[in-house]
Amino acid sequence: MSEPPFYTPNRTTEPCQPRPSEHLWAVQKDGRQLACELGDDGAWGVEVQVYREEELLYGRRWATRALALERSRRAEGPVSP
Numbered sequence: 001m002s003e004p005p006f007y008t009p010n011r012t013t014e015p016c017q018p019r020p021s022e023h024l025w026a027v028q029k030d031g032r033q034l035a036c037e038l039g040d041d042g043a044w045g046v047e048v049q050v051y052r053e054e055e056l057l058y059g060r061r062w063a064t065r066a067l068a069l070e071r072s073r074r075a076e077g078p079v080s081p
Contacts, residue, residue: 021049024072036072038065048072 019039026035032053039047041061046068049059062068 024069036075038068038072040065048075050075 019041021037021039024036024038026033028034034057035051035054037049037051039049041047045061045063046065047059047061048068048071050057060071062071
């Protein structure tokens with residue numbers, strides 16, 4: 001049985017497909033926006049993603065949706081007028 005080559009030049013792969021996410025909240029201050037989304041990764045858990053100006057600031061995966069929602073609420077912080 002022959003093994004596939006270790007290195008295959010000019011190999012092409014299919015691009016990753018974005019997964020749908022659930023928008024949780026967005027906060028705007030001094031013209032800057034911070035937003036949070038929840039993405040379901042199936043058997044791997046649920047990921048909280050926080051964006052600043054539509055660029056990913058950080059993401060963290062949690063085992064359950066309840067833990068992810070709790071973390072997203074803490075990231076939002078207290079809302080002040």
